[in-house]
Amino acid sequence: MAYAGPVLLKRIPDDPAQRKLYRYADYIATGGYASLKKVLAMLPEDVIKLVVDSGLRGRGGAGFPCGTKWTFLPKDLFPRYLAVNFDESEPGTFKDRYLIDHDPHILLEGIAIAAFANKISTSYIYIRGEYHHEAKLLEAALAEAYEHGIFGQKHPGTDIVSHCYVHRGAGAYICGEETGLLESLEGKRGWPRIKPPFPAVAGAFAKPTIINNVETLACLPAIVEHGAAWFKTMGTPSSSGPKLFGVSGHVNKPGVFEEELGIKMSTLIEKYAGGVKGGKYRAAIPGGVSMGVLGTDQYNAELDFDIGRKYNVLGLGTAGVIVMNDKTDLVVMLRNIVRFFAHESCGQCTPCREGTAWMHKILNRIVDGFGQPQDFDMLAELCLTMGAMPGTTICGLADGANWAVKTFLQKFPEDFKSRLKSRQVQGVAGAGVA
Amino acid sequence: MPTMEVDGKKITFEGKKMILQACLDAGVELPHYCYHSGLSVVASCRICLVEAEHPNPKDPTQMIKIPKLIPSCQTPAMDGMKVYSKSPKAAANQKAVMEFLLINHPLDCPVCDQAGECSLQDYSYKYGRAESRFEEDKAKKPKKDIGPHVLLYSDRCIMCTRCVRFTHEISGTGELAVFGRGHKEEINVFQGRPLDNPLSGNVVDICPVGALLDKDMLFTQRVWFLKSTPSISPFSSGGENIFIEHNQGRIYRIKPRFNAEINKWWISDEIRYGWKFVHENRLSKLVVGGREEIAWETAEAHLDGMMRKAVAEKGPGSTALVLSAFDTTEEMYLAAKWIRSIDRQAWLVLNPPRVEGTDQTFKNPVTGAVTYVIRAEKAPNRRGAEKIISHFSGNTCELSDLAAKVAGGAFGAAAVVLDPVPGTDRAVETALTGLENLAVLSSRPTATTGRAALTLPVCTWAEKSGVFENYAGRIQAFDRAIEPLENTRCSGAIFWSLLGESGTYRSQDGRIMMGREGLPDYAGVTVPKREKKIQLMEFSPL
Ligand SMILES: Cc1cc2nc3c(=O)[nH]c(=O)nc-3n(C[C@H](O)[C@H](O)[C@H](O)COP(=O)(O)O)c2cc1C
Ligand code: SF4
Ligand code: SF4
Ligand code: FES
Numbered sequence: 001m002a003y004a005g006p007v008l009l010k011r012i013p014d015d016p017a018q019r020k021l022y023r024y025a026d027y028i029a030t031g032g033y034a035s036l037k038k039v040l041a042m043l044p045e046d047v048i049k050l051v052v053d054s055g056l057r058g059r060g061g062a063g064f065p066c067g068t069k070w071t072f073l074p075k076d077l078f079p080r081y082l083a084v085n086f087d088e089s090e091p092g093t094f095k096d097r098y099l100i101d102h103d104p105h106i107l108l109e110g111i112a113i114a115a116f117a118n119k120i121s122t123s124y125i126y127i128r129g130e131y132h133h134e135a136k137l138l139e140a141a142l143a144e145a146y147e148h149g150i151f152g153q154k155h156p157g158t159d160i161v162s163h164c165y166v167h168r169g170a171g172a173y174i175c176g177e178e179t180g181l182l183e184s185l186e187g188k189r190g191w192p193r194i195k196p197p198f199p200a201v202a203g204a205f206a207k208p209t210i211i212n213n214v215e216t217l218a219c220l221p222a223i224v225e226h227g228a229a230w231f232k233t234m235g236t237p238s239s240s241g242p243k244l245f246g247v248s249g250h251v252n253k254p255g256v257f258e259e260e261l262g263i264k265m266s267t268l269i270e271k272y273a274g275g276v277k278g279g280k281y282r283a284a285i286p287g288g289v290s291m292g293v294l295g296t297d298q299y300n301a302e303l304d305f306d307i308g309r310k311y312n313v314l315g316l317g318t319a320g321v322i323v324m325n326d327k328t329d330l331v332v333m334l335r336n337i338v339r340f341f342a343h344e345s346c347g348q349c350t351p352c353r354e355g356t357a358w359m360h361k362i363l364n365r366i367v368d369g370f371g372q373p374q375d376f377d378m379l380a381e382l383c384l385t386m387g388a389m390p391g392t393t394i395c396g397l398a399d400g401a402n403w404a405v406k407t408f409l410q411k412f413p414e415d416f417k418s419r420l421k422s423r424q425v426q427g428v429a430g431a432g433v434a
Numbered sequence: 435m436p437t438m439e440v441d442g443k444k445i446t447f448e449g450k451k452m453i454l455q456a457c458l459d460a461g462v463e464l465p466h467y468c469y470h471s472g473l474s475v476v477a478s479c480r481i482c483l484v485e486a487e488h489p490n491p492k493d494p495t496q497m498i499k500i501p502k503l504i505p506s507c508q509t510p511a512m513d514g515m516k517v518y519s520k521s522p523k524a525a526a527n528q529k530a531v532m533e534f535l536l537i538n539h540p541l542d543c544p545v546c547d548q549a550g551e552c553s554l555q556d557y558s559y560k561y562g563r564a565e566s567r568f569e570e571d572k573a574k575k576p577k578k579d580i581g582p583h584v585l586l587y588s589d590r591c592i593m594c595t596r597c598v599r600f601t602h603e604i605s606g607t608g609e610l611a612v613f614g615r616g617h618k619e620e621i622n623v624f625q626g627r628p629l630d631n632p633l634s635g636n637v638v639d640i641c642p643v644g645a646l647l648d649k650d651m652l653f654t655q656r657v658w659f660l661k662s663t664p665s666i667s668p669f670s671s672g673g674e675n676i677f678i679e680h681n682q683g684r685i686y687r688i689k690p691r692f693n694a695e696i697n698k699w700w701i702s703d704e705i706r707y708g709w710k711f712v713h714e715n716r717l718s719k720l721v722v723g724g725r726e727e728i729a730w731e732t733a734e735a736h737l738d739g740m741m742r743k744a745v746a747e748k749g750p751g752s753t754a755l756v757l758s759a760f761d762t763t764e765e766m767y768l769a770a771k772w773i774r775s776i777d778r779q780a781w782l783v784l785n786p787p788r789v790e791g792t793d794q795t796f797k798n799p800v801t802g803a804v805t806y807v808i809r810a811e812k813a814p815n816r817r818g819a820e821k822i823i824s825h826f827s828g829n830t831c832e833l834s835d836l837a838a839k840v841a842g843g844a845f846g847a848a849a850v851v852l853d854p855v856p857g858t859d860r861a862v863e864t865a866l867t868g869l870e871n872l873a874v875l876s877s878r879p880t881a882t883t884g885r886a887a888l889t890l891p892v893c894t895w896a897e898k899s900g901v902f903e904n905y906a907g908r909i910q911a912f913d914r915a916i917e918p919l920e921n922t923r924c925s926g927a928i929f930w931s932l933l934g935e936s937g938t939y940r941s942q943d944g945r946i947m948m949g950r951e952g953l954p955d956y957a958g959v960t961v962p963k964r965e966k967k968i969q970l971m972e973f974s975p976l
Contacts, residue, residue, distance in 0.1 A: 342616060343616060347616045350478070350479050350480050353619075385527070391505075
């Protein structure tokens with residue numbers, strides 16, 4: 001492990017007063033687009049190999065190896081598209097926005113590199129509806145990029161002209177799921193697709209398509225500049241490179257911080273986020289609410305792609321850490337999380353559509369003081385039938401909801417059980433009040 | 435042929451098929467809601483999930499177990515596959531999905547038209563649990579009037595989206611859509627754009643629950659009282675296969691009957707709702723010379739006598755028979771045979787069916803595949819009539835030419851079979867203006883029946899059997915669904931007895947006779963055996 005300072009955030013200083021927006025000229029002046037220049041002199045295959053060798057894994061949530069994903073494109077099928085996932089709707093996640101707010105060209109350079117490597121005709125930056133400001137920033141940056149020939153040119157050695165557009169979503173979490181995103185991009189309802197066919201074979205407009213997260217692509221300029229071996233000096237063997245961590249919740253200094261993968265959560269909270277606020281650490285969400293919760297004894301969990309296996313959560317997710325101190329009402333917290341999933345379920349799959357809403361109603365009842373002893377087992381059973389049985393639903397939203405509920409119940413059972421009373425007891429209490 | 439084992443039962447299948455379709459084709463029922471053989475696969479209801487194993491492609495003696503539950507509607511069947519739909523995992527999922535579907539369902543089966551043919555009810559018995567564990571308030575969703583024929587009870591909807599896919603993929607009209615998200619979502623139409631297309635009634639058939647209901651049938655009959663008789667559309671030249679669904683001599687509805695080459699799973703609203711003439715405004719009196727006649731024998735003898743008198747007085751070629759393209763081929767054969775036995779030069783004339791514009795073709799807007807055709811010709815059997823006329827040949831003419839002959843005074847008498855639905859009445863009336871000795875066979879009163887010397891009340895297609903020949907020359911037989919209206923006979927029966935044949939007329943006897951007499955195509959035509967409806971419920975003793 002050797003992390004020697006910011007890679008992705010190299011143009012974004014820690015001090016808010018020093019931060020500024022890097023336009024094209026500023027970006028060039030700080031070494032920008034040099035990697036693209038280097039890449040254009042390479043063979044596309046060699047760029048893909050470089051990315052495979054770097055061990056770069058997707059930063060959008062699933063952690064799928066980026067280079068491997070690229071190799072799934074069928075050999076002779078064109079045109080090919082790239083969809084850049086800037087839907088960033090996972091609660092607790094704001095890393096992509098932070099990056100684009102200051103350094104939009106790092107993404108555009110990453111896109112240009114990926115487009116060259118994969119002979120992409122058109123790249124679509126799918127940005128969530130609420131990101132008005134970032135949409136404008138990207139439009140402006142894109143105009144500069146076109147002006148300077150980053151886009152609108154043929155990929156060297158081909159007849160394929162590389163284009164890039166910003167496409168604004170309408171504010172639905174499910175449009176961040178990659179095939180929901182593609183449907184939305186095509187102007188349809190953002191309902192995740194059944195697979196096969198996989199997007200690499202028939203994605204946007206039924207053409208081969210790669211979907212990558214903003215941060216994943218933003219790693220590319222540095223990988224090209226310093227090489228795969230350098231990238232691997234950071235992080236752990238299975239999780240290489242630097243990573244943006246968004247920290248929110250009960251900390252003194254919430255924000256986005258860059259560190260290498262594999263750092264301890266305690267380090268992140270204490271060294272970067274100013275320590276836990278208003279009490280002692282009790283629980284934390286490791287990377288967006290879909291991942292479940294880390295227990296009080298998991299404070300030192302290493303934040304890398306192996307976290308799921310080691311600490312009984314779904315995974316690292318977006319590395320958007322939400323910290324909860326010991327005064328947090330975890331039942332209310334879970335209710336809020338489940339409310340989110342019930343609200344955002346796209347409604348296709350029966351278990352997800354009905355199960356999220358049912359769990360939300362049960363949790364509402366518990367929070368309102370009408371929880372009954374059997375509710376605990378009911379919740380545990382519901383989340384299992386909804387998402388934990390692999391294959392139950394079309395996309396991962398149901399699994400996310402399930403992991404949140406499951407891990408809260410497993411790691412903090414007493415918080416729930418102490419709120420549950422039988423009807424008779426409730427009746428007596430109610431009579432007393434009246 | 436590739437084989438598969440489903441819950442221990444061997445089935446064979448052909449070609450590329452999903453597991454679910456292969457099972458359904460082999461008569462093995464797997465639960466499914468969103469899947470419909472005629473629509474695209476969405477795999478969203480999740481009740482069809484099964485466990486499966488398939489042979490290792492490298493070493494076929496080894497089986498590979500698929501670790502996840504897989505949607506049988508979306509997973510291709512493979513030779514040698516083993517499918518488990520009753521394994522603990524699959525059963526647990528079925529039970530969970532049933533529970534999820536029912537938590538917000540109003541459970542108003544006692545007042546629901548679908549009760550008795552509802553997948554939710556059937557699967558509930560088979561896969562569900564007896565009690566509800568849902569203690570919360572049910573979501574409330576409204577009833578909506580979404581089109582001229584269809585009502586939507588949103589609270590009964592299970593969001594399978596079959597109806598939405600139908601309007602996008604089959605009718606291509608796209609009126610229905612999903613509105614809202616998650617558990618709040620509903621099916622609806624866009625404001626000012628009701629579900630109003632010529633195929634709209636089909637959505638009621640494919641809705642697996644009682645969410646989409648047919649206004650025409652609403653609250654009129656419980657479906658378990660209905661008997662269904664395979665039949666052929668009586669309104670169009672397509673030869674669409676249907677079921678007539680009836681009880682105690684009354685039709686309640688028409689449903690499509692699957693025929694891969696003709697109408698697939700669908701029928702047009704024109705066919706679906708066009709049966710009303712069977713029960714409305716019917717003739718049931720024999721009228722001879724303005725007086726009501728009681729005995730059919732007398733009336734038939736009168737008909738026979740009228741023709742013989744004309745030939746005796748005015749010579750051969752002074753009579754005519756006008757056929758209706760709504761009659762069965764057998765009946766037309768008997769009628770023509772009868773009149774030619776009296777007058778060897780009798781004129782055979784077809785009352786030409788109404789043609790409305792041109793054929794209306796429906797296509798899947800994405801694939802361009804033709805999904806349904808509404809034929810412009812609005813009668814079921816013009817081909818049959820033409821065949822009979824050309825078989826007897828000799829004196830034949832167009833209806834319009836008949837007028838001149840009648841006006842010329844050379845005519846003695848004519849027998850006319852009228853269409854059971856209005857449309858060509860004027861043409862017939864015009865052609866026969868002034869002819870005194872006119873015998874009319876009709877199921878309803880018209881201007882012609884009003885002035886005819888002899889009126890014989892006949893029955894409609896639902897009350898008889900026979901064959902129709904569609905626009906493409908496809909000969910299809912159908913059964914009688916209901917008893918003929920009192921005091922009516924089918925034209926076949928009338929001419930059968932006038933020809934001196936013994937016994938009650940049966941259409942198959944007509945076909946046998948035709949076979950003997952130079953029309954061999956008909957002898958082997960039969961009504962296809964009813965596909966056995968898969969028995970869904972397996973009640974275990976309580
Ligand atoms: C319900 C759901 C929501 C998601 N939302 C996002 C999102 O907002 N942004 C994102 O980058 N990935 C999101 N993902 C992950 C994407 O499906 C996909 O894995 C990712 O964009 C791939 O990019 P990567 O390989 O570069 O990480 C979501 C996944 C699910 C199941
Ligand atoms: S799991 Fe939920 S969000 Fe995902 S496709 Fe199914 S219903 Fe939609
Ligand atoms: S109305 Fe019927 S067919 Fe349409 S989605 Fe609901 S249940 Fe399915
Ligand atoms: S029938 Fe397979 S998921 Fe609905």
